[in-house]
Amino acid sequence: MQGIIVRIISNLYTVKTEDDLRLCRSRGKFRNMGLTPLVGDKVIIDEKNNYILKIEERKNELLRPRVANIDTCLIVTSLKHPDFSSFLLDKMIVNISSNNIEPIIVFSKYDLLTDEEKKEMNFIINYYKNVGYKVIINTEYDKILEYLKGKVVALTGQTGAGKSTLLNKICPDLNLKTDDISEALGRGKHTTRHTELMEVSGGLIADTPGFSSIDLNILKPIEIRDNMIDMFAALEHCKYRDCMHVKEDGCFIKEQIKNNEILK
Numbered sequence: 001m002q003g004i005i006v007r008i009i010s011n012l013y014t015v016k017t018e019d020d021l022r023l024c025r026s027r028g029k030f031r032n033m034g035l036t037p038l039v040g041d042k043v044i045i046d047e048k049n050n051y052i053l054k055i056e057e058r059k060n061e062l063l064r065p066r067v068a069n070i071d072t073c074l075i076v077t078s079l080k081h082p083d084f085s086s087f088l089l090d091k092m093i094v095n096i097s098s099n100n101i102e103p104i105i106v107f108s109k110y111d112l113l114t115d116e117e118k119k120e121m122n123f124i125i126n127y128y129k130n131v132g133y134k135v136i137i138n139t140e141y142d143k144i145l146e147y148l149k150g151k152v153v154a155l156t157g158q159t160g161a162g163k164s165t166l167l168n169k170i171c172p173d174l175n176l177k178t179d180d181i182s183e184a185l186g187r188g189k190h191t192t193r194h195t196e197l198m199e200v201s202g203g204l205i206a207d208t209p210g211f212s213s214i215d216l217n218i219l220k221p222i223e224i225r226d227n228m229i230d231m232f233a234a235l236e237h238c239k240y241r242d243c244m245h246v247k248e249d250g251c252f253i254k255e256q257i258k259n260n261e262i263l264k
Helices: 028-032 086-097 115-131 141-148 163-170 221-226 229-237 252-258
Strands: 002-009 012-016 021-026 042-045 051-055 072-078 102-108 134-137 152-156 196-200 203-207
Touching (some): 021 028, 072 086, 086 102, 102 115, 102 163, 115 134, 141 163, 152 163, 163 203, 229 252
Parallel strands (some): 021 051, 072 102, 072 152, 152 203
Antiparallel strands (some): 002 012, 002 042, 012 021, 042 051
């Protein structure tokens, strides 16, 4: 019987089949193969004993969050409490794009900004739009629901960015737990403890635990460059076709930074 893993808690795997949800266990052979079942995995299960017999080949997988076979990733990015970090956003974009997953940026907590802060953040928001990324403000629920239809989507983002809050807004029946920002630490408190795929708007969406940092050490510098739209697009204007936009002369990117045409 075929199915998809929609939840993992401890060593129990909830598999959604065509007819029902089944609690399954994993065969020890996967551990010997160095293979760990992930949320989003398409699997073959033993219908009688509810064991996972086979994990189908994945089209992609992410380490942060730990999910597989994702069509689109919504990067929920806080503009305030916790404060916006372009560095963390760019790292998440690279992490997702390098796994052949479409990134969509969802800016959250826009309503908490002062008028002066909105001017500053509007420049940031429009920059990412103009570069070529799909960008949504978290109150644009219709747009978000449109992107979900018929797709397997993961939410990712820093702790406290508002992923669970966003899901509650677009699908109140989920009633996911949310919490306030820790004043002492200046960052969010973890409310989502595990990754789970839920049915929303004719698709499946994964709420995932947040984080405050992300490691890209598994990628080569050239992979990081080529998975950022503005960095990759600049190559045709640089003096050298293999320009890394670091210390080369005739670098178009460095000129754009000097002229405030690209984010530092």
